[in-house]
Amino acid sequence: MRAxxxxxxxxxxxxxxxxxxxGADTTVVEAAPFPGGLASGFRERGYxxxxxxxxxxxxxxxxxxxxxxxxxGRLLVRRKISRILLEGKLYNYPIDVRDLLLGGSLPLALRSxxxxxxxxxxxxxxxxxxxxxxxxxxxxxxxxTFFGPYTEKLCGCSSSEISMDLALGAVPQTGILxxxxxxLTGRVDPWDDFYYPAGGFLELPEGMxxxxxxxxxxxxxxxxxxxxxCRDGRVVSVEASSGPRTLExxxxxxxxxxxxxxLLRALDPAPAPEAMKAAAALRxxxxxxxxxxxxxxxxxxxxxxxxxxPAISFNRLSETANYSETMAPPGCTGICAEIACDAxxxxxxxxxxxxxxxxxxxxLKIGLLRSRDEVEATWVRRFSGAYPVYRxxxxxxxxxxxxxLRAIDNLEICxxxxxxxxxxxxxxxxxxxxxxxxxxxxxxxxx
Numbered sequence: 001m002r003a004x005x006x007x008x009x010x011x012x013x014x015x016x017x018x019x020x021x022x023g024a025d026t027t028v029v030e031a032a033p034f035p036g037g038l039a040s041g042f043r044e045r046g047y048x049x050x051x052x053x054x055x056x057x058x059x060x061x062x063x064x065x066x067x068x069x070x071x072x073g074r075l076l077v078r079r080k081i082s083r084i085l086l087e088g089k090l091y092n093y094p095i096d097v098r099d100l101l102l103g104g105s106l107p108l109a110l111r112s113x114x115x116x117x118x119x120x121x122x123x124x125x126x127x128x129x130x131x132x133x134x135x136x137x138x139x140x141x142x143x144x145t146f147f148g149p150y151t152e153k154l155c156g157c158s159s160s161e162i163s164m165d166l167a168l169g170a171v172p173q174t175g176i177l178x179x180x181x182x183x184l185t186g187r188v189d190p191w192d193d194f195y196y197p198a199g200g201f202l203e204l205p206e207g208m209x210x211x212x213x214x215x216x217x218x219x220x221x222x223x224x225x226x227x228x229x230c231r232d233g234r235v236v237s238v239e240a241s242s243g244p245r246t247l248e249x250x251x252x253x254x255x256x257x258x259x260x261x262x263l264l265r266a267l268d269p270a271p272a273p274e275a276m277k278a279a280a281a282l283r284x285x286x287x288x289x290x291x292x293x294x295x296x297x298x299x300x301x302x303x304x305x306x307x308x309x310p311a312i313s314f315n316r317l318s319e320t321a322n323y324s325e326t327m328a329p330p331g332c333t334g335i336c337a338e339i340a341c342d343a344x345x346x347x348x349x350x351x352x353x354x355x356x357x358x359x360x361x362x363x364l365k366i367g368l369l370r371s372r373d374e375v376e377a378t379w380v381r382r383f384s385g386a387y388p389v390y391r392x393x394x395x396x397x398x399x400x401x402x403x404x405l406r407a408i409d410n411l412e413i414c415x416x417x418x419x420x421x422x423x424x425x426x427x428x429x430x431x432x433x434x435x436x437x438x439x440x441x442x443x444x445x446x447x
Contacts, residue, residue: 004029004238004249006225007257009037010425011415013208014432015255020217022436027249028212029240031224036205038383038416039425045377046329048200049291052338052386053304053318055080056195056204058426066429067195070207074198076324078303084146085307085366093306095142108145115139129392133164150308153315154340155389156285163390166422196323204425223247225258227268234410255435257415259284259385260401267408275404278397282420286343287386288350290314290359292335293377297321299333299368312366313347313358314339332376335363343384352380388420412439 001024005016008030020026034040041050055078058064068075083090087108091099095112119139130151135143148159155162197203209219220240227239238249256263261279264271304318320327320334328334337359341347356378363369398420405411413419414431423431 001025001252002250003027003253003255004251005255005257006238006263007037007415007418008032008035008205008209008219008221009257009415009417009428010039010205010208011418011428011432012037012255012257013205013212014429015257015414015435016217016219016432017208017212017215018433018436019253019255019439020212020215024253026212026215026217027220028217029220029223029225029238029249031222033222034202034205035209035219035221036202038386039201040205041200041202042379042381043200043202044379045293047291047293047320047332047334047377048202048327049320049334049336049379050201050318051381051383052287052289052336053316054201054425055303055323056425058195060426060430062433063426063429064195067204070211071197071199071203072207074203076196076198077193078196078323080192080194081302081322083302083305084150085305085309085312086146088366090300090302090305095138095146108141111141112139112145115141128164129160130162130164130166131159133167134159137167146306146308149310150306150315153308153310154285154387156340156342157389157391161391163392163394165395166390198324198326200320200324200327220247225262225266228254228263228266228411229268230408233408235408251410253410253412253439255412255414255418257413257418259417260413260420263413263418264401264404271404275401278400281397282394282401283389283391284385285387285389286341286348287383288339288341288347288355289381289383290337290339290355291379291381292337292356292359292363292375293328294333294335294369295331295374295376296333296370297331299335307366312362313337313355314362317368335368337363340387343382348382352378355380385417388416388422390422394420 003019003024003026005012005028008028012028013035016026016028038051039054056067082093084093116139119136134147151159151162212219223240223242226241228235229237235251235254238251238254240247240249260282264276264279298321300319302319303322304316307315314337316338318336339347360372360375405413412435414435415428416423
């Protein structure tokens with residue numbers, strides 16, 4: 001079998017390795033000059049940065065064994081420290097009532113508890129959007145203080161326009177009183193611990209790429225997918241290009257992890273206009289990431305900090321040295337500031353120097369930086385399809401696209417971009433492995 005995998009991110013590398021290990025003649029095509037897609041990063045001037053905050057949560061023993069092999073056993077276990085910046089103060093996330101009380105926000109704490117109690121005592125309405133779901137679960141005060149403003153800052157639209165599916169996949173489902181009791185009694189949630197490669201998250205896709213090649217697969221970096229040539233309801237070949245060079249890859253099986261709109265544009269013959277229109281309606285949020293090299297051992301104790309204040313440019317911060325001490329020069333740390341935006345808007349097109357100045361200004365304003373002189377280096381990267389946005393009605397658009405693609409009987413989709421799916425790294429790996437199994441290509445994957 002000749003298998004072609006479109007996209008060399010986490011899901012693409014996972015399914016590519018599984019197919020190659022099972023004996024398929026497998027080629028993974030990736031437009032970037034490095035493997036990993038959004039899960040990659042970069043190394044410069046002694047610093048290592050993830051493109052933006054990544055970590056591995058899993059109870060899946062097979063996925064964990066594979067990850068340990070891919071990173072050559074360099075897998076750290078970290079106890080999660082994650083906080084929210086609210087009204088100039090940092091509070092644990094998920095919400096801890098004790099923080100609200102001890103942090104000098106007695107009115108906010110009381111409003112939150114009373115609002116939460118009222119929500120839990122009220123029969124749940126028919127829930128269709130993020131706002132209704134979250135208010136019914138946490139109450140209006142917490143929603144209006146954090147969940148609503150943060151989600152709207154991230155997604156770029158009203159919370160009532162967002163499907164409740166986002167809450168089901170991305171928001172802790174335990175209530176604030178349950179979390180309070182757990183912390184009061186010293187109970188540790190198993191999800192408080194996460195795994196992280198010692199040399200940065202990019203070590204994972206780099207190891208997956210090596211494994212793909214060891215299994216006999218091929219990885220074409222710097223090759224963009226130009227066309228999928230279809231005949232009689234099947235893909236017969238994939239056309240990929242690198243500069244002036246064009247390759248024609250014969251295929252019995254194609255697995256796509258690239259964005260659905262890009263996949264449909266590449267189909268030959270072209271899909272029906274209604275399928276193209278549905279794919280275009282599946283909205284992604286872009287991200288500008290600003291990275292700072294800081295001459296200080298630590299700026300915070302946090303792995304990541306959520307910032308809902310619309311007056312602050314970034315929506316999330318992560319600090320490299322808290323993930324692994326090897327990710328910054330001695331006595332230094334790195335900060336990644338993620339700025340949600342839309343590709344082509346004023347934030348996206350702002351020049352790098354202005355982006356960096358704004359982030360430094362905001363870090364000074366919230367007190368995480370003491371002086372501009374602490375910043376020794378800055379970098380800026382842009383990602384056009386960072387997050388799928390689950391707008392109300394997205395399922396109908398997705399179903400229409402999926403129905404069209406199902407008519408091509410040797411084409412499969414998976415992954416965050418490929419399936420328009422807000423999943424984690426571990427889930428992306430599992431999705432790739434399960435796809436290989438479903439195709440009857442299971443293999444012994446772990447030593």
